[in-house]
Amino acid sequence: MANRFIHRAPAGIVVRKLAAKAVLERGLIDEGDRILIAVSGGKDSTLLAWVLSVLRPSVKKNYELEALHISSDFCSCCKKPILKSRLEEWNIPFTDLFVPVIGRLKQGEKMNCYWCSTQRRTELLKYAVENRFNKIALGHHLDDIIETFFMNMTGKGELSAMPILLRYRKYPVSLIRPLAYIEEKQIIACADEMEILKAACTCPFGLNSRRRDIRRRIADFTGNSGTVKRRILKSLSSGVQDMLTE
Numbered sequence: 132m133a134n135r136f137i138h139r140a141p142a143g144i145v146v147r148k149l150a151a152k153a154v155l156e157r158g159l160i161d162e163g164d165r166i167l168i169a170v171s172g173g174k175d176s177t178l179l180a181w182v183l184s185v186l187r188p189s190v191k192k193n194y195e196l197e198a199l200h201i202s203s204d205f206c207s208c209c210k211k212p213i214l215k216s217r218l219e220e221w222n223i224p225f226t227d228l229f230v231p232v233i234g235r236l237k238q239g240e241k242m243n244c245y246w247c248s249t250q251r252r253t254e255l256l257k258y259a260v261e262n263r264f265n266k267i268a269l270g271h272h273l274d275d276i277i278e279t280f281f282m283n284m285t286g287k288g289e290l291s292a293m294p295i296l297l298r299y300r301k302y303p304v305s306l307i308r309p310l311a312y313i314e315e316k317q318i319i320a321c322a323d324e325m326e327i328l329k330a331a332c333t334c335p336f337g338l339n340s341r342r343r344d345i346r347r348r349i350a351d352f353t354g355n356s357g358t359v360k361r362r363i364l365k366s367l368s369s370g371v372q373d374m375l376t377e
Contacts, residue, residue: 142320149312150182151189157295157376159307160266164194166307167264168223169255172200172214174322175270179310181325183268184221186309197224199258201251203232217327230254259304271308274315277363278345280374286341292367292374311364311375314357 154160168183170176180198187193198218200211211227218225232250259267271293279293297306310318322328353359367374 142317142324145317146178146182146310146313146321147185147189149317150309151186153295153312154186154190154309157307157311159296159309160190160192160194162192162194164192164266165264166194166196166266166268167255167259167262168196168198168268169251169270170198170200170214170218170225171270172210173270174327175272175310175315175318177214177217177270177327178318178322178325179268179270180218180223181221181327182309184223196222197226197262197264199255200225200227201254202227202229203247205233205247226258228254228258256299256302256304260302265304267304267306269306269308270310272310272313272315272318273357273360273364274346274349276308276311276367276375277349277360278342280363280367281349282341282345285345290374294377295375297377312361314360317357 160166166183168176168180170180180196183196200214202211215225230250232247235250255267258264276293276295280291283289283291293308294306295308295311299305319328349360353363364375368376
């Protein structure tokens with residue numbers, strides 16, 4: 132009689148293994164890196180900070196970490212005392228930087244996700260360069276990358292994705308996405324296991340974005356299968372152009 136009880140590894144172990152796999156296969160971290168982690172207070176970036184704090188033995192690299200949170204004038208849901216406490220527990224210095232995202236809008240323009248992302252990315256790069264960081268770590272996961280690919284294809288008519296490794300030509304900084312091999316449901320399971328979900332914030336604009344519709348469509352044709360999603364991710368690197376490294 133088949134065993135009805137299937138042993139599953141704790142979510143934290145699964146996340147650590149997949150993050151280490153991404154870092155090693157994609158060459159995301161080098162010896163002596165100074166890595167700035169962009170932390171929003173959400174589950175993804177908070178879990179990213181934890182992963183990077185415990186990953187050194189797996190990737191056999193020594194590197195420095197610091198976290199930067201960008202506060203804004205439209206969302207104050209981040210529970211910063213809890214976030215700061217967690218980061219201190221993981222020995223990651225924390226800086227809070229205020230950016231008037233809405234205040235920078237020109238007359239007649241409306242707030243949107245692209246504008247916010249542009250403003251935050253600009254400040255991240257500026258802070259990283261001024262403080263001699265050579266890597267910026269972002270908390271985008273497997274689902275984010277696939278969704279962005281289909282959004283660009285159907286919305287812009289472009290075959291482009293969210294790079295796992297992006298080397299800037301104008302700045303001495305690279306962007307890395309160590310959670311690229313991890314599904315959102317795996318991140319949620321790990322964050323729940325670590326009680327991160329209880330203190331995570333959610334952007335009010337992101338709830339109504341076009342990304343939600345694309346996410347539903349991808350779930351429909353993939354059956355929400357992690358295997359199928361990873362095949363899609365693999366296909367983005369298997370052509371003439373590697374869309375996951377720039």
